[in-house]
Amino acid sequence: MNALRKLFRFNGGVKPDYHKEPSTTEPIVDFLDVAPMSSEYVIPLHQSIGGVPHPLVKAGEVVKKGQLIGGPDGYVSSAVHASTSGRVKAVEARLMPHTSGLTALCVVIEPDGKDEWIERQPVPWRSMAPDEVRDALRDAGVVGLGGAVFPTYLKVNPGKKGKLDTLVINGAECEPFITCDDMQMRQYGETIVRGAAILRDLTQAGQVLIGIEDNKPEAIAAMRAAIKATGEARIEAVPVPTRYPAGGAKQLIRVLTGIEVPHGKRSTDYGVQCFNTGTAYGVYEALELGQPLISRVVTVAGNVERPRNYVVRFGTPMKDVVALAGPRPDSDRLIMGGPMMGFAMPSDAVPVVKATNCILVGSPALFPPPPPEMPCIRCGECAKVCPTDLQPFEMYWFSRAKMFGKAQEYHLFDCIECGCCAYVCPSRIPLVDYYRFAKSEIWARENEKAAADEARERYEFRMLRDEREKQEKAAKLAAKAAETKARLAAAGAAAPEDEAKKALIAAAQERAQQQQAAAAQPADAAPAGDPAEQQAQR
Amino acid sequence: MLSAILVMALGAVILGAALGYASIKFKVEGDPLVEKIDAILPQTQCGQCGFPGCKPYAEAIAKGEADINFCPPGGEEGIRKLADLLGREFKPLSEEHGVEKPKSVAFIDESTCIGCTLCLQACPVDAIVGAAKQMHTIVAARCTGCELCIEPCPVDCIAMMPLPETVENWKWKYPTIPVKAAA
Numbered sequence: 244m245n246a247l248r249k250l251f252r253f254n255g256g257v258k259p260d261y262h263k264e265p266s267t268t269e270p271i272v273d274f275l276d277v278a279p280m281s282s283e284y285v286i287p288l289h290q291s292i293g294g295v296p297h298p299l300v301k302a303g304e305v306v307k308k309g310q311l312i313g314g315p316d317g318y319v320s321s322a323v324h325a326s327t328s329g330r331v332k333a334v335e336a337r338l339m340p341h342t343s344g345l346t347a348l349c350v351v352i353e354p355d356g357k358d359e360w361i362e363r364q365p366v367p368w369r370s371m372a373p374d375e376v377r378d379a380l381r382d383a384g385v386v387g388l389g390g391a392v393f394p395t396y397l398k399v400n401p402g403k404k405g406k407l408d409t410l411v412i413n414g415a416e417c418e419p420f421i422t423c424d425d426m427q428m429r430q431y432g433e434t435i436v437r438g439a440a441i442l443r444d445l446t447q448a449g450q451v452l453i454g455i456e457d458n459k460p461e462a463i464a465a466m467r468a469a470i471k472a473t474g475e476a477r478i479e480a481v482p483v484p485t486r487y488p489a490g491g492a493k494q495l496i497r498v499l500t501g502i503e504v505p506h507g508k509r510s511t512d513y514g515v516q517c518f519n520t521g522t523a524y525g526v527y528e529a530l531e532l533g534q535p536l537i538s539r540v541v542t543v544a545g546n547v548e549r550p551r552n553y554v555v556r557f558g559t560p561m562k563d564v565v566a567l568a569g570p571r572p573d574s575d576r577l578i579m580g581g582p583m584m585g586f587a588m589p590s591d592a593v594p595v596v597k598a599t600n601c602i603l604v605g606s607p608a609l610f611p612p613p614p615p616e617m618p619c620i621r622c623g624e625c626a627k628v629c630p631t632d633l634q635p636f637e638m639y640w641f642s643r644a645k646m647f648g649k650a651q652e653y654h655l656f657d658c659i660e661c662g663c664c665a666y667v668c669p670s671r672i673p674l675v676d677y678y679r680f681a682k683s684e685i686w687a688r689e690n691e692k693a694a695a696d697e698a699r700e701r702y703e704f705r706m707l708r709d710e711r712e713k714q715e716k717a718a719k720l721a722a723k724a725a726e727t728k729a730r731l732a733a734a735g736a737a738a739p740e741d742e743a744k745k746a747l748i749a750a751a752q753e754r755a756q757q758q759q760a761a762a763a764q765p766a767d768a769a770p771a772g773d774p775a776e777q778q779a780q781r
Numbered sequence: 782m783l784s785a786i787l788v789m790a791l792g793a794v795i796l797g798a799a800l801g802y803a804s805i806k807f808k809v810e811g812d813p814l815v816e817k818i819d820a821i822l823p824q825t826q827c828g829q830c831g832f833p834g835c836k837p838y839a840e841a842i843a844k845g846e847a848d849i850n851f852c853p854p855g856g857e858e859g860i861r862k863l864a865d866l867l868g869r870e871f872k873p874l875s876e877e878h879g880v881e882k883p884k885s886v887a888f889i890d891e892s893t894c895i896g897c898t899l900c901l902q903a904c905p906v907d908a909i910v911g912a913a914k915q916m917h918t919i920v921a922a923r924c925t926g927c928e929l930c931i932e933p934c935p936v937d938c939i940a941m942m943p944l945p946e947t948v949e950n951w952k953w954k955y956p957t958i959p960v961k962a963a964a
Contacts, residue, residue: 289948343946343948345948345951683952683953696824698825698826698925702826702834702835702836702906704907705905705906
């Protein structure tokens with residue numbers, strides 16, 4: 244069967260030293276089985292791509308293991324849960340496992356040591372509408388555990404055709420040092436297969452291909468055995484050639500199906516979707532056991548005496564996990580993720596989060612400081628190894644010159660930051676640092692632009708409203724003036740009455756005069772023919 | 782001779798009619814240059830340029846009545862973009878119009894606010910919520926940081942707060958090579 248499967252290849256890629264064996268000698272163990280509880284669990288609310296969940300608990304509240312403490316906010320967001328039972332010590336800004344060294348809102352839980360679960364109910368996903376299942380996955384906090392932490396519920400989508408051709412389960416795990424997926428497949432293969440079967444049914448996928456790099460023969464054998472043991476149909480474990488970054492979603496899809504997802508398109512448009520093996524495990528736990536995502540497998544490797552994989556609760560300080568693995572005295576830094584794509588941590592006190600697939604302990608001997616950057620000689624090595632077929636040197640020039648528009652024209656945003664270009668660069672230019680710089684500058688500008696557009700709209704609306712109000716006021720005044728005028732006009736119409744009154748008064752005065760005159764005549768006995776004289780007398 | 786003149790005259794009449802028709806039929810509403818300039822301006826609507834808003838300033842630039850370096854919120858980058866668009870020389874921000882500051886938003890000290898609504902009337906983008914004798918507050922996401930609300934406040938309860946750097950808006954820094962001091 245496998246001999247018949249035709250595999251494809253992606254362009255470029257590199258073969259770095261894998262350093263995977265040391266952490267695969269011991270099986271995965273629950274961290275709490277071999278170490279005491281940490282004194283506090285710092286659970287960041289923002290652990291996935293998308294909106295920041297809003298806190299649902301307050302300081303002083305008692306929480307149980309698995310209790311919802313951060314509610315999803317917005318369309319792209321995922322819930323966060325308490326990883327052990329105890330008392331909420333604070334909801335405050337704490338140092339994040341992020342290169343910036345900035346703080347963000349975290350729920351700090353002081354464990355009570357009982358580690359008591361909330362009531363868990365399996366989700367009857369088979370009888371539920373797809374939207375309800377998606378909501379359940381969102382509320383269980385299931386996100387992509389390959390490292391990108393994209394909310395899984397958004398990806399459980401059969402696409403435009405209503406069903407997928409191929410569901411790819413990503414067990415390639417191409418990055419050096421990291422073995423968490425490898426070990427999970429070896430030990431919990433059946434759970435992963437059951438999770439993959441759930442995803443297969445939810446996405447109506449025709450076939451499920453579990454892609455595993457061929458440097459993990461134990462994992463391949465374990466997964467094949469698990470598929471046989473569970474009896475799940477249309478699931479197959481496929482060994483893929485070991486070449487970094489075979490574990491990139493688009494690269495693995497290319498290798499397994501031959502489909503190259505073009506720029507700006509989604510793989511579901513082509514009937515393919517890709518999930519990490521750890522995510523499939525999380526989906527099984529969330530739906531079949533009703534357990535939200537509160538822990539994950541974390542590889543501790545690098546400059547330590549006992550590299551190993553542990554199931555670590557989210558919020559556990561990294562230093563507690565590293566301490567158990569025995570860091571060597573010359574250790575000088577922690578890296579979250581692998582040496583190719585990982586991020587330096589600002590402190591060893593930062594918590595393990597959903598994105599923590601590996602805690603890599605570094606030392607000057609293991610990762611020597613980068614030699615000085617030299618000018619680009621346009622040798623084109625970077626373009627040869629780029630797995631997304633970009634032209635890294637061009638993007639480098641434009642990012643360096645801060646010509647972001649040009650960098651975007653060279654499809655900067657298709658760059659997956661795998662680091663192959665920087666790995667082969669003979670001038671030792673930290674190319675990915677330039678791309679990350681350019682990307683964040685472009686994002687910031689886009690946000691600024693959106694804010695400016697909104698401000699313009701609001702300002703214009705305000706101007707419009709002011710104008711309208713002015714007009715309305717003018718109209719009101721005009722109406723009032725017209726009313727007054729009308730009243731005056733009405734007063735004018737009433738004038739004849741007034742004149743009649745005046746005439747009456749005048750007539751009365753006349754009469755009075757005549758009476759007076761009549762009274763005066765007999766007294767003076769003067770001739771009444773001289774009105775002038777009469778006037779003068781008065 | 783006469784026929785040649787007639788032909789030329791006829792040609793002139795036909796072309797003139799066509800041009801006249803086109804100028805009416807394809808008339809462009811508004812000034813596209815103003816729109817382009819307005820798109821570069823930061824839409825703070827602060828009036829620091831001496832015009833009552835970004836659009837009037839854009840119109841003044843397009844007419845040649847104002848220079849391109851009057852906009853402090855747009856800063857050096859904004860001036861460079863305007864210089865590029867208009868094919869002019871870059872010049873530094875005019876000092877009389879203000880200085881470039883980090884992006885801030887207004888904040889109302891709600892215990893001091895007396896609810897006079899004066900700031901509401903001053904806000905060019907309706908980013909302040911409140912009513913007479915009710916406490917006012919600023920919708921930070923809508924605030925452009927124009928500072929126009931500070932002046933009218935009779936109790937001085939409005940302050941400008943620089944926007945904090947968070948994990949969400951943090952930017953990767955330009956790669957630099959650390960320089961070590963010679964021992």
